Amino acid sequence: MSDTAIRLAQPADLPAIYELARGTLVHDAFSPALLAEKLFEPRRPEEYTWNVHVAEHAGRTIGFMQSVTRAGAGKGWIGLFAITENARRRGIATALLEHVRQSWPAEIAEVEVLAIPGNYFTPGLDPRYTEALCFLERRGFERFRDCVNLTADLSREFDTSAELRRLADAGVQMRRACKEDGTLLDAFFAEQFGVDWRFEVSLAMRNNPPGLHLALRDERLIAFSAHSSQNREWGFFGPMGTTPVARGPGIGRVLLWHCLNDLRAAGHRTAVIPWVGPIAFYQQWASCRVERVFWRYRMMRGTPDAN
Numbered sequence: 001m002s003d004t005a006i007r008l009a010q011p012a013d014l015p016a017i018y019e020l021a022r023g024t025l026v027h028d029a030f031s032p033a034l035l036a037e038k039l040f041e042p043r044r045p046e047e048y049t050w051n052v053h054v055a056e057h058a059g060r061t062i063g064f065m066q067s068v069t070r071a072g073a074g075k076g077w078i079g080l081f082a083i084t085e086n087a088r089r090r091g092i093a094t095a096l097l098e099h100v101r102q103s104w105p106a107e108i109a110e111v112e113v114l115a116i117p118g119n120y121f122t123p124g125l126d127p128r129y130t131e132a133l134c135f136l137e138r139r140g141f142e143r144f145r146d147c148v149n150l151t152a153d154l155s156r157e158f159d160t161s162a163e164l165r166r167l168a169d170a171g172v173q174m175r176r177a178c179k180e181d182g183t184l185l186d187a188f189f190a191e192q193f194g195v196d197w198r199f200e201v202s203l204a205m206r207n208n209p210p211g212l213h214l215a216l217r218d219e220r221l222i223a224f225s226a227h228s229s230q231n232r233e234w235g236f237f238g239p240m241g242t243t244p245v246a247r248g249p250g251i252g253r254v255l256l257w258h259c260l261n262d263l264r265a266a267g268h269r270t271a272v273i274p275w276v277g278p279i280a281f282y283q284q285w286a287s288c289r290v291e292r293v294f295w296r297y298r299m300m301r302g303t304p305d306a307n
């Protein structure tokens with residue numbers, strides 16, 4: 001489209017981008033604050049570079065595309081993107097993608113779509129965004145995996161009392177994390193679940209009360225579950241993990257119930273269990289159902305467009 005200019009967006013562009021996103025991302029409901037979290041709140045700025053590129057025509061924002069790269073990991077992401085309806089099929093998304101690619105350092109070898117660790121809107125492309133699916137495949141992206149979000153019904157509270165007594169008898173203590181737990185958490189995640197989940201639980205800790213529950217034996221941390229690290233208006237659960245030696249006696253389900261009870265107390269009627277994982281576990285202990293399916297797309301840099 002002639003007379004279309006592409007530039008980097010600033011936070012002041014949020015209202016225009018929100019209008020565009022709200023009108024085009026029709027399978028999602030979200031506030032300006034949630035979109036701002038996704039686009040303009042760089043998580044872990046020391047490792048990641050976050051940008052939004054916007055396309056403008058006659059003074060109007062007609063498209064945007066988010067770009068994220070992680071230094072040292074050789075990996076980049078195309079985040080949220082959309083073109084206003086009456087400007088489609090004129091190569092604007094293609095031009096945005098080209099700008100994004102050109103802005104990346106040479107070390108970026110692999111590009112994924114939407115599944116940005118620690119700050120994702122969705123963990124892949126909802127295939128009901130069929131035009132986007134066609135666009136990505138045309139541009140050389142390859143579908144390599146599916147994943148799902150589950151939904152949990154929060155209409156009733158989960159009763160943890162009997163399970164807590166049983167676990168206490170077995171020497172397991174459960175409690176909500178507090179801000180003095182920083183060193184304990186650092187050591188635990190360095191050993192067990194890695195920096196990405198350490199980061200997500202640090203975001204969950206910013207809530208009041210902290211959205212992080214712990215299980216300990218002999219004062220050693222053996223399991224955790226978190227919620228509200230991001231996408232808080234959706235009632236977002238996770239991550240959770242139990243160390244291999246502590247798996248089996250039912251610690252995980254109690255931790256899950258604690259988080260779901262928190263989300264219920266915060267006023268949510270349902271919770272999202274994103275990017276799962278062990279579906280049977282959530283089905284059995286919280287009657288969760290598959291709510292959405294996502295297709296994950298990636299491309300090795302240098303892959304030519306499809307014919």
Ligand SMILES: CC(C)(COP(=O)(O)OP(=O)(O)OC[C@H]1O[C@@H](n2cnc3c(N)ncnc32)[C@H](O)[C@@H]1OP(=O)(O)O)[C@@H](O)C(=O)NCCC(=O)NCCS
Nearest residue numbers: 081082083088089090091092093094129131132134135138
């Ligand atoms: C997906 C989207 C961004 C594409 O934008 P666009 O500017 O129309 O894309 P382009 O013009 O650069 O398309 C490039 C190629 O992609 C393919 N493509 C794009 N839209 C297509 C469609 N509706 N059907 C089939 N192929 C399509 C075509 O091969 C096209 O080339 P061609 O027009 O020469 O045949 C746009 O349809 C959109 O905003 N959709 C809603 C938002 C969305 O789904 N976002 C993804 C979730 S974050």
